[in-house]
Amino acid sequence: MPFCPNCKSEYIEGITACSECHVPLVDELAVATREADVEEKFALLHTFPSIVYAEMIKEALEKRGIACLMKSDMLTSAYGSKGGGVFSKVRIYVPENRLKESDEIMNQMLDHI
Template sequence: MPLYPRQSDLVQLHIFPGEAYAEMVKEALEKQGIPCLLQKDSLSSIYVVQGSTDSCPTRILVREEDLSRATSIMEQMIDHI
């Protein structure tokens, strides 16, 4: 299986209200060997002022086989935020 599969092969881990927390979780997942993809809400991003993407809802997508481990890592992080 490729390290970064097609987006259609991914499942949603979580939706964050902004990009900053999603980026933090993405970095932690990748450090643990879990590839992931961030997907911004395209409709919201139309109305966001350039340079201020933190208010865009951002999804984290992972491979289905990584979902359980990714959820555990994310929940540990959220407990400390």
């Protein structure tokens, strides 16, 4: 039974997107767990040096119905005041059971950059 990862509405088979939220429906019940529980079921897909790549991959994964979490660390370089500035690394987490699939999608994407 597909359902919306956002509002948790259930839909009948064949429906692919939530009519309320306009997000792809998901099949796995694990994805619908509460925010606090979600993290334990997610696995780190990749750490990106830039949010540009991370957002591109996130979009590609979400198009395929894979919910992902994006986390970034703002890091201040030791040389910040001299021009190194602030940079961030962005990590993307995907559901553990879709890690392999996500990895393949990501590698395909990165091949085209």
